[in-house]
Amino acid sequence: MDLSDYKIIREGDAEILMHLKNEVFFNKAQVNNRDMSIAVLRAFTLKRKQEHEAMLSKRTKAAQEVPESDLSEPVMEDGAHKSLAEDDKSVRECEAQEDTSSEEPSNTTEELVKTTEECEAKGESINISEGKVRRELKPPRVLEALSASGLRALRYAREIEGIGQVVALDNDKASVEACRRNIKFNGSVACSKVESHLADARVYMLTHPKEFDVVDLDPYGSPSVFLDSAVQSVVDGGMLMCTATDMAVLCGGNGEVCYSKYGSYPLRGKYCHEMALRILLASIESHANRYKRYIVPVLSVQMDFYVRVFVRIYSSASAMKNTPLKLSYVYQCTGCDSFHLQPVGRSISKNNSVRYLPGYGPAVPQECNYCGKKFNMGGPIWSDPIHDQDWVTSILAGVKSMKHSYPAYNRISAVLTTISEELPDVPLFLSLHSLGATLKCTSPSAVIFRSAVINAGYRISGTHVNPLGLKSDAPMDVIWDIMRCWVKNHPVKAQPADQPGSVILAKEPVLQANFARAVSSLSKAQAKKVARFLPNPERHWGPKVRAGRQITSKHVSLLGQAAVNGVLNQEENEESKSKRQKTEHDITT
Ligand SMILES: C[S@@+](CC[C@H](N)C(=O)[O-])C[C@H]1O[C@@H](n2cnc3c(N)ncnc32)[C@H](O)[C@@H]1O
Numbered sequence: 223m224d225l226s227d228y229k230i231i232r233e234g235d236a237e238i239l240m241h242l243k244n245e246v247f248f249n250k251a252q253v254n255n256r257d258m259s260i261a262v263l264r265a266f267t268l269k270r271k272q273e274h275e276a277m278l279s280k281r282t283k284a285a286q287e288v289p290e291s292d293l294s295e296p297v298m299e300d301g302a303h304k305s306l307a308e309d310d311k312s313v314r315e316c317e318a319q320e321d322t323s324s325e326e327p328s329n330t331t332e333e334l335v336k337t338t339e340e341c342e343a344k345g346e347s348i349n350i351s352e353g354k355v356r357r358e359l360k361p362p363r364v365l366e367a368l369s370a371s372g373l374r375a376l377r378y379a380r381e382i383e384g385i386g387q388v389v390a391l392d393n394d395k396a397s398v399e400a401c402r403r404n405i406k407f408n409g410s411v412a413c414s415k416v417e418s419h420l421a422d423a424r425v426y427m428l429t430h431p432k433e434f435d436v437v438d439l440d441p442y443g444s445p446s447v448f449l450d451s452a453v454q455s456v457v458d459g460g461m462l463m464c465t466a467t468d469m470a471v472l473c474g475g476n477g478e479v480c481y482s483k484y485g486s487y488p489l490r491g492k493y494c495h496e497m498a499l500r501i502l503l504a505s506i507e508s509h510a511n512r513y514k515r516y517i518v519p520v521l522s523v524q525m526d527f528y529v530r531v532f533v534r535i536y537s538s539a540s541a542m543k544n545t546p547l548k549l550s551y552v553y554q555c556t557g558c559d560s561f562h563l564q565p566v567g568r569s570i571s572k573n574n575s576v577r578y579l580p581g582y583g584p585a586v587p588q589e590c591n592y593c594g595k596k597f598n599m600g601g602p603i604w605s606d607p608i609h610d611q612d613w614v615t616s617i618l619a620g621v622k623s624m625k626h627s628y629p630a631y632n633r634i635s636a637v638l639t640t641i642s643e644e645l646p647d648v649p650l651f652l653s654l655h656s657l658g659a660t661l662k663c664t665s666p667s668a669v670i671f672r673s674a675v676i677n678a679g680y681r682i683s684g685t686h687v688n689p690l691g692l693k694s695d696a697p698m699d700v701i702w703d704i705m706r707c708w709v710k711n712h713p714v715k716a717q718p719a720d721q722p723g724s725v726i727l728a729k730e731p732v733l734q735a736n737f738a739r740a741v742s743s744l745s746k747a748q749a750k751k752v753a754r755f756l757p758n759p760e761r762h763w764g765p766k767v768r769a770g771r772q773i774t775s776k777h778v779s780l781l782g783q784a785a786v787n788g789v790l791n792q793e794e795n796e797e798s799k800s801k802r803q804k805t806e807h808d809i810t811t
């Protein structure tokens with residue numbers, strides 16, 4: 223190996239050797255993605271420990287209160303997600319044997335061997351001393367299913383305290399060779415924790431069911447072909463982290479392609495990036511449901527040129543029945559962009575029993591109440607919260623406390639700050655620009671508009687996916703009345719009577735909007751002038767093509783012109799040296 227053929231790339235605590243011919247995928251811009259994932263993983267390892275300790279103390283209490291024979295059933299409050307592997311029979315057997323209130327060393331050798339094997343299979347080791355059994359949580363095992371150079375796996379191993387084994391897969395020989403070289407290059411911690419395999423990630427995940435505490439999917443383009451096996455490879459209470467860079471597909475550029483990959487129709491609204499997150503979540507949930515599993519989103523981020531979701535996965539045939547309640551179709555008016563959600567399902571509770579029924583519909587008439595135009599119907603999307611705000615708070619606090627260990631600190635702390643202020647229970651958002659464009663008026667400033675919504679008794683917040691987006695629980699009736707009142711003070715030029723804006727303005731407002739500045743019209747971060755949105759650090763901060771491949775018109779149509787501009791421009795410089803060959807290739811990151 224001739225070191226002069228390589229360049230050393232450092233990110234966080236890891237260094238990789240990049241061959242000058244760049245045969246293996248590496249994209250510097252994904253540092254935000256890797257930093258965010260490290261922040262979530264740090265929070266996950268802490269949370270996992272806390273949950274385990276809480277479970278042990280609950281079990282100990284229960285053991286003191288009830289006879290040992292009753293311990294074979296889990297003690298669980300209704301509706302609570304069972305913590306790691308808590309509902310697993312073999313673990314309950316371990317726990318029953320762990321009875322700390324019993325002074326009798328009751329385990330036979332044969333029983334202990336069986337218990338050890340069962341607990342180990344669930345990520346727990348048991349410590350046997352003086353005949354007593356004490357379960358200990360094993361460090362979390364991570365699967366980086368699509369690892370390329372191994373940079374991400376190496377960073378996880380080197381930077382996350384308490385992390386266990388990290389398995390890095392790739393189906394490309396050159397990538398696996400590079401990964402193995404990089405493991406050695408990163409020293410003893412990396413060598414003891416990271417292992418690299420040449421494998422098709424789908425086969426590997428299918429043959430390792432419920433084995434990994436964390437599964438990370440970071441594919442070229444769409445993760446759709448990996449989802450079915452990934453949801454099966456995560457332990458109960460474990461986490462799936464998943465990137466999708468096929469934004470043109472998820473945002474409605476090719477609705478039918480999105481439907482074939484994810485099972486949902488996208489809409490081309492201003493909220494399309496949030497819709498992309500919600501389509502991805504709905505798709506993961508659908509794959510999980512096939513195996514009596516369901517997801518709980520922890521954090522869902524749209525950054526740079528991709529979306530990335532962090533969800534926990536649990537097994538429960540009964541909790542899974544709630545899935546249709548967490549999904550909705552979206553009706554978006556073709557004239558005025560008003561949108562309405564229609565849940566896929568509903569439930570009714572009677573005498574301690576719950577019945578599940580189809581959602582009531584249609585949620586909208588044939589023609590829009592405001593402008594008279596027809597609706598497009600998109601979805602189904604995930605319409606439950608896309609983040610857990612307690613997690614977001616602790617991830618952000620963790621990031622701030624280790625500022626210097628995140629190369630992308632400014633960016634990820636800004637994104638997390640904005641997410642921490644999002645209304646958690648309001649799917650999608652309005653755009654002031656699009657309201658103004660419909661009415662052909664100058665838009666009110668965000669502060670004035672936010673004040674009018676707050677003064678009308680509703681909540682409003684920003685969104686991390688769009689600096690001009692506003693989330694509100696105010697119905698569209700109220701939103702249009704506020705805009706009608708605004709136009710009374712800021713008149714517009716006469717427009718043809720059949721234009722959506724003219725139809726909306728022809729009606730008198732029912733609500734008299736109050737534009738007086740409301741105290742909470744600025745978010746806390748805005749008031750404190752904390753950065754919420756940052757520009758890209760350099761030009762060409764975008765997706766990259768598959769290692770060794772060239773950009774084609776197919777990439778442009780799937781990723782969008784803007785998304786591939788950086789790569790095209792770079793290539794065009796090289797083109798002056800040698801004519802670029804045009805070949806058809808797969809869609810890439
Ligand atoms: C975008 S790159 C991964 C980048 C990496 N996670 C990082 O942070 O730098 C995607 C990788 O997935 C690999 N890949 C594609 N299909 C695969 C499959 N079916 N099984 C395993 N690896 C696969 C490719 O060879 C490529 O190296």
Ligand SMILES: [Zn+2]
Nearest residue numbers: 555558590593
């Ligand atoms: Zn309309």
